[in-house]
């Protein structure tokens with residue numbers, strides 16, 4: 742049983758994250774989505790909301806579960822018996838940060854590797870922040886998030902749909 746942990750803030754989950762997730766689920770026996778409970782980002786959605794939005798999306802994928810963690814990602818991954826951390830790379834701009842994070846995580850836990858998957862080009866320019874910004878100004882985000890996430894965004898920003 743090869744388990745991978747896919748960590749992130751997921752505020753909220755986007756089609757870009759889901760693309761990475763589906764591909765990770767095809768590569769590993771089990772994927773645990775690890776929603777960070779502590780973040781240096783001010784989140785729009787609570788931890789429970791972020792997990793619930795993800796759970797709605799993974800209902801039909803048998804080998805994926807949603808969990809949350811605090812503290813170090815590698816500690817959580819070790820507790821789960823994971824062999825890998827999954828991260829998506831969108832563009833070169835992601836590389837420096839991800840490279841540093843992967844090396845730090847490898848130092849902290851040499852038995853766990855980071856596996857990078859390239860984000861599908863259709864989603865390579867999106868981020869949760871950009872989506873929230875557009876949605877807050879009533880821009881359409883239909884292309885970038887699943888329908889129930891779009892609905893949740895509209896509710897947060899009190900936009901009638």
Ligand code: COA
Nearest residue numbers: 748749750751757758777812813814829860867868869870
């Ligand atoms: N498609 C679209 N967007 C994507 C994406 C993809 N495939 N992959 C990432 N993104 C976006 C996210 O939407 C997010 O956008 P935002 O900044 O506008 O919110 C951004 O890229 C990165 O977010 P995310 O993937 O959630 O990661 P993060 O940088 O918020 O890091 C943790 C989250 C949990 C991995 C990291 O903070 C962590 O490891 N924390 C625990 C402490 C720890 O162990 N630190 C490391 C050792 S010091």
